[in-house]
Amino acid sequence: MIRVSSATLVRPAHFGRKSVVSGPQSTPAGDEASLLGLYLIKRPNLVRFFAARLQSLAAAEDLAQDLYLKVVAVDPSTPVENPMALLYRMGSNLMLDRLRGERRTAARDDAWYRHRRVDIDGEDVVDEPEPEAAITARQRLAKLRDAAEALPPQMGRAFRLHKFEGLSQAETARAMGISVSAVEKHLSAALKALTRAMG
Amino acid sequence: MNASPPIADAVIDTAVDWMLRLESPQAGEADWLAFDSWLNADPLHAVAYDRAVLTAEDARAIGEVFRPQTANVIPFPRRAPSAPAQPQRRAIYGALAAAGLFAAIGAPMWMAAQPTIYSTAPGERRTVTLKDGSRIDLNGASRLSVKFSRGQRRTTLDGEAVFDVAKDASRPFYITSGDRQVRVVGTQFDVRRRDGRFSVTVARGIVEVAPVASASGATLRLTAGHRLDHTEGAADGHVSSVVAEETLGWRGGRLIYRDAPMGDVVADLNAQFARPITLSDGAGSLRFSGVLMVDDQDEVVRRLASLAPISSTVTKNEIVLRADPSAR
Numbered sequence: 073m074i075r076v077s078s079a080t081l082v083r084p085a086h087f088g089r090k091s092v093v094s095g096p097q098s099t100p101a102g103d104e105a106s107l108l109g110l111y112l113i114k115r116p117n118l119v120r121f122f123a124a125r126l127q128s129l130a131a132a133e134d135l136a137q138d139l140y141l142k143v144v145a146v147d148p149s150t151p152v153e154n155p156m157a158l159l160y161r162m163g164s165n166l167m168l169d170r171l172r173g174e175r176r177t178a179a180r181d182d183a184w185y186r187h188r189r190v191d192i193d194g195e196d197v198v199d200e201p202e203p204e205a206a207i208t209a210r211q212r213l214a215k216l217r218d219a220a221e222a223l224p225p226q227m228g229r230a231f232r233l234h235k236f237e238g239l240s241q242a243e244t245a246r247a248m249g250i251s252v253s254a255v256e257k258h259l260s261a262a263l264k265a266l267t268r269a270m271g
Numbered sequence: 272m273n274a275s276p277p278i279a280d281a282v283i284d285t286a287v288d289w290m291l292r293l294e295s296p297q298a299g300e301a302d303w304l305a306f307d308s309w310l311n312a313d314p315l316h317a318v319a320y321d322r323a324v325l326t327a328e329d330a331r332a333i334g335e336v337f338r339p340q341t342a343n344v345i346p347f348p349r350r351a352p353s354a355p356a357q358p359q360r361r362a363i364y365g366a367l368a369a370a371g372l373f374a375a376i377g378a379p380m381w382m383a384a385q386p387t388i389y390s391t392a393p394g395e396r397r398t399v400t401l402k403d404g405s406r407i408d409l410n411g412a413s414r415l416s417v418k419f420s421r422g423q424r425r426t427t428l429d430g431e432a433v434f435d436v437a438k439d440a441s442r443p444f445y446i447t448s449g450d451r452q453v454r455v456v457g458t459q460f461d462v463r464r465r466d467g468r469f470s471v472t473v474a475r476g477i478v479e480v481a482p483v484a485s486a487s488g489a490t491l492r493l494t495a496g497h498r499l500d501h502t503e504g505a506a507d508g509h510v511s512s513v514v515a516e517e518t519l520g521w522r523g524g525r526l527i528y529r530d531a532p533m534g535d536v537v538a539d540l541n542a543q544f545a546r547p548i549t550l551s552d553g554a555g556s557l558r559f560s561g562v563l564m565v566d567d568q569d570e571v572v573r574r575l576a577s578l579a580p581i582s583s584t585v586t587k588n589e590i591v592l593r594a595d596p597s598a599r
C-alpha cells in the first residue's frame with residue numbers, strides 16, 4: 073500500500089535510479105483518491121501518451137520517472153479537482169521543459185552576450201565570438217518577429233500585445249477595445265499562420 | 272533551419288487548436304484522452320504539435336530578447352563615436368587603473384565591486400537572481416556572498432543553496448564553501464555546508480570541486496546525478512550516484528534521505544526552525560531513510576520519531592532526540 077503521506081518511507085541504500093523508482097511504481101496496489109495512487113494505476117496509460125508525443129518509448133519511460141518525482145512532491149493535502157487532467161498536464165509541462173531546455177539556454181546565452189555588449193557600448197571590449205547557438209536562436213526569433221509583422225494588422229497587434237508584451241488576454245482585449253473571444257480568435261489564427269511560416 | 276518533414280497546413284491548424292484547448296484551465300480528462308488518440312492517429316501529429324508549442328514558446332522569448340534590457344544595463348560613461356580600437360582602450364584603462372584614477376572618473380561597476388551579501392534566518396528561504404541571470408535558491412540559516420568581476424563570478428556560501436548558473440564560458444562561476452571551492456560554467460546543483468560537512472549534488476551539467484589553496488585533496492569533476500560528500504579537513508571525499516531532484520527537494524519543503532547520518536537530518540531541520548534540535552544517547556550514530564515534509568516543528572519531530580528508533584524530549588528551548596535502547 074503506497075500513499076503519499078507527510079512521511080513516507082523510501083527504500084534505503086539502493087542508489088541506482090531505476091531500482092529506486094521502480095520500487096514504488098511497480099506496486100500494483102493504488103489508491104485512486106491520492107494523486108500518487110492515481111499515477112500508479114494510470115502509469116501505463118501515461119507512458120503510452122508520452123510515447124505518442126515523444127515518439128520514443130525510452131524517453132516516455134524517463135518522463136514517467138520524472139513525473140513520479142513531481143507527483144511525490146505534491147502536497148497530498150492539496151485538493152485536486154481533476155487529478156487525471158492534472159497528471160496529463162504535469163507530464164505535458166515536463167515535455168515542454170524538455171523542448172525548451174536547449175532553446176532557453178541558447179536564448180540566455182544570447183541575452184548575456186547582448187548584455188555584455190550593451191554594458192560596454194562605445195567601448196567595444198567584447199573579445200569573444202557570439203556563440204553559434206545564440207546566433208541560430210537569434211535568427212529564428214528574428215524570422216518569427218518578421219512573420220508576426222506580416223500578419224493582418226489587428227491579428228498582429230493582438231499577438232504582439234499578448235505574446236511579446238506579456239499582456240493577459242483580458243488586458244489585450246481592453247487595450248484593443250475588443251472582446252476576449254475576439255482576442256482568442258486572433259491569437260489562434262496568428263499562431264496557425266506563424267507555425268506554418270516557421271516550418 | 273534543419274530539415275523537417277512537410278506537414279499539411281490543416282494538421283498544423285489542428286495542432287494549434289489542441290494546444291490552445293489543453294492550455295485552458297477547463298481542459299479535463301476527456302480532452303487529454305481525445306488528444307492522445309489524435310497523437311496516435313499519425314506520427315506527424317506529434318511533430319506538428321511540437322512545432323506549435325515551440326512557436327508559442329519563441330514568441331514569449333521574443334519579448335525578452337528584443338526588448339531593451341534596461342534593468343540589466345550597468346551605467347558606463349559613453350564616449351565619442353571615434354573611440355579608439357579595443358587594445359588601446361584597454362591600455363588606457365590599465366594606465367588609469369595603475370594611476371589609481373578610476374574612482375575619480377567614475378569607474379564601471381565591476382571595477383568597484385563590493386561583495387553583496389544575502390542571508391536567511393532559520394526557516395526562511397530566499398530566491399536570488401543575479402545580474403548574469405543565475406538563479407540561487409537559498410535555504411534557511413544560510414549566507415551567500417557574491418562578487419562579480421569581468422573575468423569571473425565569485426561567491427562564498429555557508430549553509431545550503433541550489434545554484435542554477437547562467438552559462439558563460441568566459442566567466443567561470445566559483446563557490447567557496449569551507450575548505451572546498453566549486454567551479455562551474457553553467458549548470459544546476461546543490462551546495463551544502465553545515466557542521467563541518469560539505470556536499471555538492473549535481474542536477475545538470477558538470478561541476479568541478481577543488482580544495483582551496485590552504486587545503487589538500489584532489490580536484491574532482493562531478494557530472495549530473497552525482498554527489499560528493501566531504502568532511503572538512505579530510506583530504507578526500509565520497510562520490511555516489513543519486514537522484515539529484517531529491518537533494519533539491521528542500522525547495523518544495525521536502526527533505527528526502529537515503530541512508531543519511533542522523534546528524535545531517537538534524538542539521539537540515541535546524542536550518543528550518545529556530546528551536547534547536549540536538550542528538551543524545553547514541554542518536555548521532557543512527558542513519559535515516561525517508562521523506563520528511565517540513566511544516567510544524569513538533570509534527571516533523573513526531574514523524575521522524577515514528578520512522579526512526581528514537582524518542583524526543585521537547586522543551587520550550589530545545590528538542591533532544593535519543594536513540595531507543597534497542598538501537599544503541
